[in-house]
Amino acid sequence: MHTTMLPIFDGHNDALTRVCLPASAGGRDFFARGESGHIDLPRAREGGLAGGLFAICAPPDKAERAFEFTTEIARRFFELLDGAGGALRVVRTVRAIEESMDAGTLAVALHLEGAEAIDPGLESLPRFFDQGFRSIGITWSRPNAFASGVPFAFPGGPDTGPGLTPAGTSLVRACNRLGVLIDLSHLNERGFWDVAAISTAPLVATHSAAHALCPSSRNVTDRQLDAIGASGGVVGIPFCTAFLREDGRTDVTTPISAIVRHVAYVAQRIGIDHVAFGSDFDGATVPRDLGDAAGLPRLVDALRGAGFDEESIHKVARLNWLRVLRATWGA
Numbered sequence: 001m002h003t004t005m006l007p008i009f010d011g012h013n014d015a016l017t018r019v020c021l022p023a024s025a026g027g028r029d030f031f032a033r034g035e036s037g038h039i040d041l042p043r044a045r046e047g048g049l050a051g052g053l054f055a056i057c058a059p060p061d062k063a064e065r066a067f068e069f070t071t072e073i074a075r076r077f078f079e080l081l082d083g084a085g086g087a088l089r090v091v092r093t094v095r096a097i098e099e100s101m102d103a104g105t106l107a108v109a110l111h112l113e114g115a116e117a118i119d120p121g122l123e124s125l126p127r128f129f130d131q132g133f134r135s136i137g138i139t140w141s142r143p144n145a146f147a148s149g150v151p152f153a154f155p156g157g158p159d160t161g162p163g164l165t166p167a168g169t170s171l172v173r174a175c176n177r178l179g180v181l182i183d184l185s186h187l188n189e190r191g192f193w194d195v196a197a198i199s200t201a202p203l204v205a206t207h208s209a210a211h212a213l214c215p216s217s218r219n220v221t222d223r224q225l226d227a228i229g230a231s232g233g234v235v236g237i238p239f240c241t242a243f244l245r246e247d248g249r250t251d252v253t254t255p256i257s258a259i260v261r262h263v264a265y266v267a268q269r270i271g272i273d274h275v276a277f278g279s280d281f282d283g284a285t286v287p288r289d290l291g292d293a294a295g296l297p298r299l300v301d302a303l304r305g306a307g308f309d310e311e312s313i314h315k316v317a318r319l320n321w322l323r324v325l326r327a328t329w330g331a
């Protein structure tokens, strides 16, 4: 079967947190085609990955020093950007993403995964905003000053603890005011409903699959899906096998069709306008048949093979993200 290149905007990857480490800590060359991990520039180009939300996430052992960790990864990333000869671009508007796609540069929207790097008084928020961060996941899978994340559990549900703290409520309001995307993936269910009650932006889970198909605590329930759809938001389906499979196992032999099944379920439940990709590349074990960013055309072909028409495929691959980002960012 022939494969087709289609520009893809992806809702979540952890490439920066992997690439922008010292070489001694496993940092990779972003400009050379590598074998390890999932994203570098050559493989992004090969697979049509035109851009996405690029996360910086302080790992568990760095959570206490998340500000320093995030600042250091961001510093290394901007160094890498300076040396990229225009091959990638930090995007703060959808127009910039579209220009970037036309120019064949990789569009990097900076995402803070877990708000630990921000102080509860939000004094550091403008600094991250000025640096280019336009998306914040309130929590990773742990509690912080703003809310509580879902611990990983299978089988398990997302209703695992308290909702937003007063600082969390202030963070949501500040993000609304600034036009920063609020990501609900990793947040527990009470936190989700607290955000839903106050946020003026479309609800977004950048990398969560359907709980009805895979009862992982990290996935979103039908009620959550319905709220996301009703708000005009979007769910990015992750390629993480443990969030896709009925048995919740991490298993590289999981077929690409497992991703398609979640896309189809969400599309059937809340509409094709509300489902997209949230790969979790460089942060998860993905199907071997997909492999890495270079394998994205095989996913597009699998959607086509499952009966998705071209218009629907363009929505899932890119247009739904662009619509939601435009509504959230305001440009």
Ligand code: ZN
Pocket (backbone or CB within 6 Å): 113, 186, 207, 283
């Ligand atoms: Zn994540």
